[in-house]
Amino acid sequence: MAETAISPRGYLLVAGLLMLLLVATVGVAMLPLGPFGLVVAMAIAGTKAALVALYFMHLRFSTPLMRVFAAAGLLWLLIAMTLTLADYLTRAEPMIGEVMR
Amino acid sequence: MGMREAEAAFQFDDLDQQRETAGLGMWTFLVTEVMFFGGLFGAYIIYRMAYPEAFAAASHHLYMWIGAINTGILLGSSLTMAMAVHAAAHAHRRQLVGYLAGTAGLGAVFLVLKGVEYALDIHDRIVPGVNFHAEAFAAFPDRAEMFFVIYFIMTGLHALHVTIGVGVIVVLALMAKRGWFSARNHNAVEMTGLYWHFVDIVWIFLFPLLYLIT
Numbered sequence: 604m605a606e607t608a609i610s611p612r613g614y615l616l617v618a619g620l621l622m623l624l625l626v627a628t629v630g631v632a633m634l635p636l637g638p639f640g641l642v643v644a645m646a647i648a649g650t651k652a653a654l655v656a657l658y659f660m661h662l663r664f665s666t667p668l669m670r671v672f673a674a675a676g677l678l679w680l681l682i683a684m685t686l687t688l689a690d691y692l693t694r695a696e697p698m699i700g701e702v703m704r
Numbered sequence: 705m706g707m708r709e710a711e712a713a714f715q716f717d718d719l720d721q722q723r724e725t726a727g728l729g730m731w732t733f734l735v736t737e738v739m740f741f742g743g744l745f746g747a748y749i750i751y752r753m754a755y756p757e758a759f760a761a762a763s764h765h766l767y768m769w770i771g772a773i774n775t776g777i778l779l780g781s782s783l784t785m786a787m788a789v790h791a792a793a794h795a796h797r798r799q800l801v802g803y804l805a806g807t808a809g810l811g812a813v814f815l816v817l818k819g820v821e822y823a824l825d826i827h828d829r830i831v832p833g834v835n836f837h838a839e840a841f842a843a844f845p846d847r848a849e850m851f852f853v854i855y856f857i858m859t860g861l862h863a864l865h866v867t868i869g870v871g872v873i874v875v876l877a878l879m880a881k882r883g884w885f886s887a888r889n890h891n892a893v894e895m896t897g898l899y900w901h902f903v904d905i906v907w908i909f910l911f912p913l914l915y916l917i918t
Contacts, residue, residue: 614783622776622779625776625779629772636918644912644913651908652905659782666724672735676731679738680739684742684749691750697754699751703846704845
């Protein structure tokens with residue numbers, strides 16, 4: 604069964620990786636990376652999320668059907684965000700109708 | 705000391721099918737939660753793209769170290785939750801209870817730190833609609849205030865999810881203590897684990913997006 608596929612040592616290893624990535628998150632924020640900093644921060648966050656989803660949530664050892672359900676959430680979010688951004692990013696200035704102070 | 709064995713409910717062929725069904729159901733719920741938080745992340749993205757300097761300035765007023773420590777706490781709590789599910793699958797009742805209690809405890813620590821942080825935020829007068837003082841953001845008062853609206857709503861909603869999770873986990877620990885779960889049937893523990901890991905994942909993204917804008 605999926606839940607017994609990972610040993611406690613495996614979980615500890617994943618947790619250790621997660622903590623390292625957390626240190627990296629804070630460290631990267633202190634570097635002068637400009638706009639690239641956001642890309643790196645999201646890449647690190649995405650890696651952490653993937654580790655939690657694949658190992659703590661057992662997706663790595665689940666049935667394909669389960670993985671489809673999980674992926675559907677991500678896909679639908681991407682669809683919604685893409686369509687929303689397609690609207691906002693293709694507007695003439697200003698990006699938001701009523702410009703705030 | 706033995707746990708109670710269980711049979712699959714009548715509509716299922718066997719316990720494996722019952723467990724798979726529970727998992728699909730919980731993942732469906734988590735998909736709705738992804739969309740729920742996703743909408744708020746969408747709002748954050750739009751406003752940050754429109755007002756980058758205001759958001760960076762406002763972000764600096766958050767207590768980054770509290771956020772960082774809280775991130776570590778939640779990551780640790782996901783570890784203890786995974787250990788709890790593992791213990792349940794191997795019928796180690798005392799470990800199961802212990803790990804569930806540990807997870808709930810870490811969740812409670814997260815909430816305490818969050819409360820301390822909110823108290824500091826109130827003292828700093830950056831709470832929109834309550835005592836927001838715009839002097840620190842003279843160049844862009846309303847834009848900065850918008851950041852804090854998003855900050856309080858997103859972290860508040862997340863904290864509500866953590867609170868509910870802690871409550872459920874405490875109940876699970878009590879049930880586990882009384883032998884409700886067996887190695888072959890402990891779906892409630894595993895499904896709660898999925899929920900808890902999801903709440904952790906939301907925070908994994910919230911922390912850098914809210915606290916680390918440069």
